[in-house]
Amino acid sequence: MTAASVDTLCVRLRARLVAEQLGPGDRLGDERSLAEQLGVPRGQLRAALDRLEAQGLVRRTIGRGGGVQVTDGRIERNLNTIEGLPDIARYQGFHVDTRVLRVELTTAGARERRLLRLPEGATVHRLSRLRLADGRPLSLEESHLPADLFPGLAAQDLGSLYRTLRTVYGVEPEYSDESLELAFADHDQAALLEVDVGSPLVHVRRTATGTGGRPIEAAHEHFVGTRMRFHLRKYGYVHPSTTPPDQLTQPAQHPAQHPAQHQNPRRTS
Structure with missing residues (x-):
């Protein structure tokens, strides 16, 4: 692996972000699948991702649904x-x-x-x-x-x-x-x-x-x-004129649906 090969891979990854119109929070994939798709060793991919992460373009997440995500630092x-x-x-x-x-x-x-x-x-x-x-x-x-x-x-x-x-x-x-x-x-x-x-x-x-x-x-x-x-995530449409005021502030009865990085949430603060 050379510095030039990492430079080239960084260019390819940036081009992919643009071509697929990926924005903050969108998932680029996991390291294994990305390495296979790009036809490069995982070590080389990690070096390129390290550089893009330092530039604030991507982040690597953990847990179910983890992988490489586009970020704007938020x-x-x-x-x-x-x-x-x-x-x-x-x-x-x-x-x-x-x-x-x-x-x-x-x-x-x-x-x-x-x-x-x-x-x-x-x-x-x-x-x-x-x-x-x-x-x-x-x-x-x-x-x-x-x-x-x-x-x-x-x-x-x-x-x-x-x-x-x-x-x-x-x-x-x-x-x-x-x-x-x-x-x-x-x-x-x-x-x-x-x-x-x-x-x-x-x-x-x-x-x-x-x-x-x-x-x-x-x-x-x-x-x-x-x-x-x-x-x-909002559910349905509430008609304020026909919905009792106390029901407007009741906890939602629907199961929380949320992005993959929040699966199996722990109630910790």
């Missing part, structure tokens, strides 16, 4: 599942690090009591985290959790919150209600996310409910708008 989050960011990113070939900025035990405020259905005087854990994908800041997340459900949470591994809730406390979300809106980075957010003040952010508000029907988390996240993509 992580795609499927809104039909309750997968956590570390697993979502890992399926798509990214590595996520979590920095815990703050964790405290405090008396619940009025909004926390309302969202988590807590009585006056109840206590909550407040957890702030910064997520990084491949070393680049991706999101800021603040979670509020009932302290009576999760005693001693501050001493646990908080890098993957839902995994800790499941493995340590035996609690996991059955469904979550989320809303998305546009926001703009303030001074503190801009400094942590390494963007300019006023940069567009995707603001996600979430309330997660456990299997017993009790809210287990109220959270809000701010994602860097240029580093994330959201996917949603």
